[in-house]
Amino acid sequence: xxPAHFNLDPKExxxxxxxxxxxxxxxxxxxxxxWLIFQYGSMTADPTMWITMVFLVLFGAYQxxxxxxxxxxxxxxxxxxxxxxxSSFFPSVTLPADVIRKLEIFPLSICFISKNNKKTVLRxxxxxxxxxxxxxxxxxxFAEKNGIVVEEKKEEI
Numbered sequence: 001x002x003p004a005h006f007n008l009d010p011k012e013x014x015x016x017x018x019x020x021x022x023x024x025x026x027x028x029x030x031x032x033x034x035w036l037i038f039q040y041g042s043m044t045a046d047p048t049m050w051i052t053m054v055f056l057v058l059f060g061a062y063q064x065x066x067x068x069x070x071x072x073x074x075x076x077x078x079x080x081x082x083x084x085x086x087s088s089f090f091p092s093v094t095l096p097a098d099v100i101r102k103l104e105i106f107p108l109s110i111c112f113i114s115k116n117n118k119k120t121v122l123r124x125x126x127x128x129x130x131x132x133x134x135x136x137x138x139x140x141x142f143a144e145k146n147g148i149v150v151e152e153k154k155e156e157i
Contacts, residue, residue: 004138008073008086010128018067025063032056075122077138080146082112086122093120097146105136105152 013021032053039049065071071088082100085092095112104111112120124132143150 003079004077006075006131006135008075008131018069021063022067025060025067028056028060028063032060075135077142082142084120084122095120097148100148102149102151103139103143105140105150106155108132108155110136110139
């Protein structure tokens with residue numbers, strides 16, 4: 001089985017856009033620091049300035065992280081493990097083959113059930129549907145090679 005890597009984001013930003021994101025994030029943080037230094041006296045009387053600064057710092061940090069690629073969502077399927085990053089904010093999860101007990105494959109999600117009955121769910125959504133079948137096929141191939149039980153289920157409302 002060849003290692004497979006699937007990007008779960010709706011689109012891939014170009015290098016130019018990522019550089020602009022990092023620059024814009026740095027500018028936001030610089031403006032927040034400028035306000036802190038030069039407007040400190042007026043900020044004690046106006047708490048909305050603090051809220052603005054906190055927003056600028058957090059937004060700038062997110063833009064820098066997006067520019068460096070730290071917010072990308074992906075699934076990487078290797079010989080003996082699956083690496084899953086399903087959120088822009090949280091770190092990736094590594095699922096070794098010997099820990100996975102069962103896979104439940106739904107039309108719009110995949111549920112990885114470990115041997116201690118912990119569930120990790122990958123939800124696809126409806127915005128980027130062309131990636132769903134290749135990911136399901138690769139995960140099913142991974143499960144067959146590693147002797148993992150696969151159940152295909154229908155979602156019930």
